[in-house]
Amino acid sequence: xxxxxxxxxxxxxxxxxxxxxxxxxxxxxxxxxxxxxxxxxxxxxxxxxxxxxxxxxxxxxxxxxxxxxxxxxxxxxxxxxxxxxxxxxxxxxxxxxxxxxxxxxxxxxxxxxxxxxxxxxxxxxxxxxxxxxxxxxxx
Numbered sequence: 001x002x003x004x005x006x007x008x009x010x011x012x013x014x015x016x017x018x019x020x021x022x023x024x025x026x027x028x029x030x031x032x033x034x035x036x037x038x039x040x041x042x043x044x045x046x047x048x049x050x051x052x053x054x055x056x057x058x059x060x061x062x063x064x065x066x067x068x069x070x071x072x073x074x075x076x077x078x079x080x081x082x083x084x085x086x087x088x089x090x091x092x093x094x095x096x097x098x099x100x101x102x103x104x105x106x107x108x109x110x111x112x113x114x115x116x117x118x119x120x121x122x123x124x125x126x127x128x129x130x131x132x133x134x135x136x137x138x139x
Contacts, residue, residue, distance in 0.1 A: 031133040032083055034076040037062065039124045042094040043072040049093050050076070055086060069123075077136060087128065096125040 038046060043059065050057050058075040078086050100118040 030080045031136050032078050032080060033131045033133050034074075034078055034083075034086060035129040035131070036074045036076065036090055036094075037064075037127040037129075038072050038074065038090075038094045040070050040072055042124065042126075043074075046074070046090065046093040049089055050074075053085070053089060055082075055089075077133070083130065090126050090128060094124060094126040096122055099123045 036046075047057065047059065055076055055078065060073040060075065061070060062073040063070050076086065098120045100120055103117060103119045
């Protein structure tokens with residue numbers, strides 16, 4: 001539903017029920033919140049691709065994973081009809097790759113020693129969480 005100024009307003013899901021086809025409520029789209037955790041190296045390219053496809057995203061700096069490196073978490077609101085397009089776009093932009101890391105950071109002292117050679121580990125790609133949205137209002 002479009003309001004003055006081009007803003008969309010979404011009702012609470014519990015208010016939606018099963019609307020009649022001829023009511024304004026039938027025009028409401030079910031929304032999802034996508035949380036995409038990606039490697040920092042892929043963030044700029046993905047943000048550009050999202051913008052080109054008219055997706056709006058909020059970018060958050062985050063840290064985690066077993067390498068304890070910085071990554072980027074994107075919060076993206078999307079209607080059900082465009083969810084597959086978004087997943088494809090993320091998959092095409094955020095590729096997995098391998099990286100050499102010092103083995104001493106990967107082996108615990110209780111394992112009796114530290115290997116001297118670097119270890120190749122997979123990095124990159126994306127972890128995508130898709131959540132149902134109970135309420136979404138853009139003002």
